[in-house]
Amino acid sequence: MAGQAQKPELLLDIRKLRIEATVYPPGEAPKNIVLVHDVSLSLKRGRVLGLIGESGAGKSTIGLSAMGYGRGGVRITGGEVMLNGRDILQSGKRGIRKLRGKEVCYVAQSAAAAFNPAHKLMDQVIEASLEHGTGTRAQAEKRAVELFRKLSLPDPENIGERYPHQVSGGQLQRVMTAMALCSEPDLIVFDEPTTALDVTTQIDVLAAIKDAIRDTGVAALYITHDLAVVAQVSDEIMVLRHGRLVEWGGTQQIIKEPRQEYTNALVSVHEITHDEQVPGEAPFLSVKNVTAAYGRGGPKVLKDVSVDIYPGQTLAVVGESGSGKSTLARAITGLLPPEQGTVTFDGRPLANRLADRPKEDLRQLQMIYQMADVAMNPRQTVGTIIGRPLEFYFGMRGAERDRRVAELLDKIEMGKGFADRYPAELSGGQKQRVCIARSLAAKPKLIICDEVTSALDPLVANGILKLLLGLQKEEQVAYLFITHDLATVKSIADSIAVMYRGEVVRYGPKSKVLAPPFDDYTDLLLSSVPEMEIGWLEKAIKGRRMESAGN
């Protein structure tokens, strides 16, 4: 690369960037909307800038503009993107292709989806280097192996021979980081690289990314919605909202002395106070020594699990993916009949199989899911969706039903006007509220909430949690709250069951479970939750007693 010496100190300088897209609302004329309103930012060589905001804030859109890329018909309509001293928006298709994968590389949110399933990892990792002629195949492979080692991937010499499906999610995310670093770019755009991972895996990947950035001297745009995460890796943080700049400053200043109200809301987002309720006299639902497996003779996904749920209280089930949390819910609802053990409800055993349970039992147990938008029929209105359990369980019709739907909409803090809307017209948080109303409509004793806030932005998730807590007081409904997020657990649970590889390793009232002395796994989980503190990451890694499962 000639001219390396003259590369300017200012790597990226985005000036008054305006990005637009055309949307096609149903039944209306197509219209232009502005996604990014004249945002400017600059990044010096070797520095890390965190872009933070909720979905729709335009952070990914801005990040991708540094590669001249508009996702799904998004257009850059104004401003300049100066990279290494030239405006890349003026360099034409060919010019942009030359810088992608060479000057700027990209690390996607879901490495599992971003790797091509048909090719070996090594071929994909060195592809950009070969395409841009930065070295021979042998040189590129050597560099890739070095990077695999630096990112502490197991068996760095041979992991490149594997296919994406043969490697775990956390490892794939690190391979993707190696892929971005392999062609020795000046800038890497990290787009939520740890969001899809378990907390215990996230911390490893985060540490690996941070080390790699430091050792290679690459600059980075680090996009995330999690302020505690971005505080660990960034030199500066830029807060965005609705495509506009809210606040931009040093990491210390943003997390300790936020100047804008919105930043402050982001910083303090997890603080819900919920006083633990003491368990009542008798649980209404008991899971006793349940063992379950998928398929006959398959590996046991639940091993001898026993938990109790008390009326009007919340049992939180925490653990990493694959720990059996959702399987427990499936066993309780009868979707997966247990091989051994029983589920008792109000003092009598529930039928193992869903098909054998009477309607009344079905009514008492309702579910809310992580993906609200796929849990609703897109062709039914909100009114029909909420009204369906009213008809099914109570035989309500006509005006009576509509009145009850309106009441329920009121309970979830949405107006009557929403009854005629379709799911596609709602935001993520509103969709989840409709799902809550639908489950409440059955007047159940227990609602199983399976990662209901995981797909939502922190502020929206916060609103949902507050709503759930409020509804619990009003309706005396109990929750079985499945989550991998310990912050959520702290703010909502009365008792906690920690699951690891199909077993309950720790179970009791919240105050006991979250108080030392901890078992190794609970300690790992707790210490992996990012804290809004510079230097937390290094401290947490140092203090760990066991390796995370994703490693």
Add this chain to the structure above:
Amino acid sequence: MSSPILKLIAQRIALGVLLLLAVSVLIFAGTQILPGDVAQSILGQSATPESLANLRAELGLNEPAYVRYFTWLGGILTGDLGTALSSGQDIATSIGGRLWNTLFLAFWAAVVSIPLAISLGLLAVRYRNGWVDKLISGLALASTSFPEFFIGYLLVYFFAVKWQLFPGISTVYDGMPFLARMQAIALPAAVLTLVVLAHMMRMTRAAILNVMQSAYIETAELKGLSAIDVIRRHAFPNAIAPIINVVMLNLAFLIVGVVVVEVIFVYPGMGQYLVDHVAKRDVPVVQAVGLIFAAVYITLNIVADIGAIVANPRLRHPK
């Protein structure tokens, strides 16, 4: 190669053999249900009852159906397809040359049409929704929409009659020089190519477009690959299974479904042979040809299944 994939492949092959057996039963039963009897049709209306009874005994027609079925099946398994009633010739010998002719024609039509269809599909995706895409799709659709006899006669009119480049009648014989043979089959091969091209091309386009939505396509674009490299290297390998499927279906058509084209060009292939003998009510020939067609069809579908299994990296490289 690992054991799960071998198991899957073995399963497919076993299923294919079973299916073929079932088809042989159906073919046999079907020809038995047909009205009339073979002895009658050989001897004609004027036969005496005695000669009919003699012939029946001679042909084994008095045996129960299942005995005749197993005799027939046993013969086929040992390479004896029986004797044609109309000509008294050994069926295996007369089919031999014709099957080879049909395969020769199908082979060359496939050699031209498959790479062409896949390349056009790739091009259509590269320039999707642009004029190149629309032109390719339009022409391909037009060529499928015309019946094959129309295309056939159109080609004969221009290439054989007007410009006299190729013969209008595709006569081939044993010991014919290769180039002469190629010239003879040029027009029927062209017709077949035009007939199967559109289906394969459009399925290729659809399969690749489906894959183009994936996140790894974006990854490839962000590596700075050119559009055609993205499609070729990243989209195509993941679209291979549906493409193999449609290719095999069309290959089967090239072998089994060429009757009309063979008749137009008076090409001595299997299709013509079948049509002739259906007209003559020559049951043993119809049975034999039917079974061969079924075998071709089933084999190609097994190949498609195996191709799809092998193309799946998750099956090829288990965890």
